[in-house]
Amino acid sequence: MGKVWFVGAGPGAPDLITVRGARLLSEAGAILYTGSLVAEAVLEWAPEGCEIADSKSMDLAQVTAWLQERAQRHETVVRLQTGDPTLYGVLAELARPLDAAGIPVGIVSGVSSAMASAAAAGECLTLPEITQTVIFTRLSERTQMPERESFASLAAHHCTLCIFLSIERIEAVVGHLREAGWAATAQVVVVHKATWPDEELVLRGTLEDIAGRCQEAQVERQALILVSPALGARGRAGSQPSKLYDASFPRRFRPTRASESTRD
Ligand code: SAH
Numbered sequence: 001m002g003k004v005w006f007v008g009a010g011p012g013a014p015d016l017i018t019v020r021g022a023r024l025l026s027e028a029g030a031i032l033y034t035g036s037l038v039a040e041a042v043l044e045w046a047p048e049g050c051e052i053a054d055s056k057s058m059d060l061a062q063v064t065a066w067l068q069e070r071a072q073r074h075e076t077v078v079r080l081q082t083g084d085p086t087l088y089g090v091l092a093e094l095a096r097p098l099d100a101a102g103i104p105v106g107i108v109s110g111v112s113s114a115m116a117s118a119a120a121a122g123e124c125l126t127l128p129e130i131t132q133t134v135i136f137t138r139l140s141e142r143t144q145m146p147e148r149e150s151f152a153s154l155a156a157h158h159c160t161l162c163i164f165l166s167i168e169r170i171e172a173v174v175g176h177l178r179e180a181g182w183a184a185t186a187q188v189v190v191v192h193k194a195t196w197p198d199e200e201l202v203l204r205g206t207l208e209d210i211a212g213r214c215q216e217a218q219v220e221r222q223a224l225i226l227v228s229p230a231l232g233a234r235g236r237a238g239s240q241p242s243k244l245y246d247a248s249f250p251r252r253f254r255p256t257r258a259s260e261s262t263r264d
Pocket of ligand 1: 084
C-alpha cells in the first residue's frame with residue numbers, strides 16, 4: 001500500500017515548491033491537484049506516465065475515493081495544495097477517511113501566500129517595537145468564524161493581519177478596521193496572485209482608497225490583504241533596530257561586547 005502526501009505547492013511560482021515537495025512529485029505515481037488554485041506549472045516536476053487529475057469538479061468524497069484508490073496501486077500519491085497545506089484547506093476532512101482506512105499520510109509544508117505576498121511587496125510582517133504578532137484570518141462568510149475570533153476583535157490588536165479569502169469583501173474589511181480604530185490613512189497592501197509568472201500584482205493604498213484601487217484593477221479573487229503598522233517601514237527613518245543586532249544583547253553564536261572583552 002502506498003502513502004498519500006499532502007504537498008504544499010507554494011503560492012504559484014513553480015520554483016517556490018520545497019525541494020522535498022518537488023522530489024515527491026517526481027516520484028509520484030498519481031497526482032491530484034486543484035486546477036483553479038494550484039499553478040499548473042508545478043506539475044512540470046511530475047514524471048512521465050504519472051496519472052494527473054484535476055479535482056476542480058470533484059466533491060470531497062470523490063477526492064478521498066480517488067486518493068484511496070490510487071494508494072492501492074502506487075507507492076507515492078500526491079495531493080497538491082495551494083500555499084501551505086495546513087492553512088485554509090480541507091486537509092483534516094480528506095485525511096480522516098484515509099486514516100480510517102489505515103493509509104499512511106504525510107504532510108509537506110509549502111510557502112504560504114501570506115509570506116509570498118509580504119515578499120512580493122517587499123514588506124516585513126514584524127518590526128521591532130512596532131508589532132511582533134501576526135494574525136492569519138479571514139472574514140466570516142459561509143465558513144462561520146468562532147465567536148471569540150470575530151474580525152473586529154482581532155483587528156483591535158493593531159498587529160499585522162494577513163487576511164485570506166476576503167478580497168471580494170474588501171469594503172467590509174476596511175469598515176471593521178476603521179471601527180477597530182485604524183486610521184483612514186493606515187497603509188494596506190493587496191497582492192493578487194503573488195509570484196505567479198506575469199500575473200502578480202501589488203496594490204498599495206490606505207484604508208480610504210484601497211477598495212477603489214482593487215475595483216479599478218479588477219482584483220476580485222486570489223488576493224491577500226495585508227494590514228500592519230509595519231508596512232512601509234523601509235521608507236521610514238527612525239524605526240527601532242532589532243535587539244538581535246544590539247551589541248549588548250547576548251547571543252549564542254556571537255559573544256556580547258562584555259564577554260568579548262573578558263575573554264582573553
Ligand atoms: N493554503 C493557502 C491558502 C488557501 S485559501 C496558503 O497557504 O496560501 C485561498 C486564499 O489564499 C485566497 O483567497 C487568497 O486570499 C490566498 N492566496 C492563495 N494564493 C495566493 C497568491 N498566489 N497570491 C495572493 N493570495 C493568494
